[in-house]
Amino acid sequence: AQSVTQLGSHVSVSEGALVLLRCNYSSSVPPYLFWYVQYPNQGLQLLLKYTSAATLVKGINGFEAEFKKSETSFHLTKPSAHMSDAAEYFCAVSTTRGKLIFGQGTELSVKP
Amino acid sequence: DGGITQSPKYLFRKEGQNVTLSCEQNLNHDAMYWYRQDPGQGLRLIYYSQIVNDFQKGDIAEGYSVSREKKESFPLTVTSAQKNPTAFYLCASSILVSDEQFFGPGTRLTVL
Numbered sequence: 319a320q321s322v323t324q325l326g327s328h329v330s331v332s333e334g335a336l337v338l339l340r341c342n343y344s345s346s347v348p349p350y351l352f353w354y355v356q357y358p359n360q361g362l363q364l365l366l367k368y369t370s371a372a373t374l375v376k377g378i379n380g381f382e383a384e385f386k387k388s389e390t391s392f393h394l395t396k397p398s399a400h401m402s403d404a405a406e407y408f409c410a411v412s413t414t415r416g417k418l419i420f421g422q423g424t425e426l427s428v429k430p
Numbered sequence: 431d432g433g434i435t436q437s438p439k440y441l442f443r444k445e446g447q448n449v450t451l452s453c454e455q456n457l458n459h460d461a462m463y464w465y466r467q468d469p470g471q472g473l474r475l476i477y478y479s480q481i482v483n484d485f486q487k488g489d490i491a492e493g494y495s496v497s498r499e500k501k502e503s504f505p506l507t508v509t510s511a512q513k514n515p516t517a518f519y520l521c522a523s524s525i526l527v528s529d530e531q532f533f534g535p536g537t538r539l540t541v542l
Contacts, residue, residue, distance in 0.1 A: 327470070350528060350529075352530055354533075359518075359536065359538070360535055360536065361434075361520055361522075361533035361534050361535045361536050362473075362520070362522075362531075362533040363533070364530050364532075367530055408472070408473070412527075412528045412529075413528060414528050416527065416528060417461075417463075417475075417478065417527040417528065418524075418527075418528075418530075418531055420472055420473045421472065422470075422471070422472040423472045423473075
């Protein structure tokens with residue numbers, strides 16, 4: 319069975335600083351990995367996804383994530399935070415055998 | 431525009447009443463899902479359906495019921511048996527259960 323762990327329920331960065339949101343997964347077969355963003359009182363929006371092609375995945379709004387099999391990680395990064403990046407971010411894992419499993423979410427705050 | 435609609439956006443219920451939340455998609459997706467979101471608890475799967483006239487319980491199905499009579503529609507009924515129904519409810523759909531999910535804007539249910 320797959321599982322996903324997001325390290326840190328809350329991350330705070332200054333505007334212009336690096337954003338790093340951590341996600342580790344567990345899967346006995348090759349995984350598909352996803353990052354979603356949720357703004358207050360809205361649904362989730364897909365940021366990016368990994369489906370066994372390039373290990374470095376670029377998404378929308380300047381975000382990217384790197385699949386590291388040896389570390390079972392799929393951390394989300396953005397070189398320079400913007401105030402509009404403040405939101406909740408969810409990592410998710412699936413395989414060809416099953417549905418998406420979501421992490422608990424990380425709330426990102428951006429300080430001016 | 432293709433997408434997922436949920437209605438109503440806000441819903442108020444008296445204790446002891448059943449209420450039905452609407453979810454419609456025009457993406458021609460086979461799979462549909464209902465999630466419940468509470469502060470600090472991420473997404474919890476209530477029910478999902480992989481095909482018309484078939485659905486499976488998720489992690490927290492007690493007190494909820496669904497139907498899938500049409501491919502486009504997956505309504506969720508919150509029954510009086512659900513002891514703490516106040517939450518934000520999200521509907522999603524995907525081509526296959528292992529694929530990325532597309533989310534609706536959510537319905538916020540409050541029990542008075």
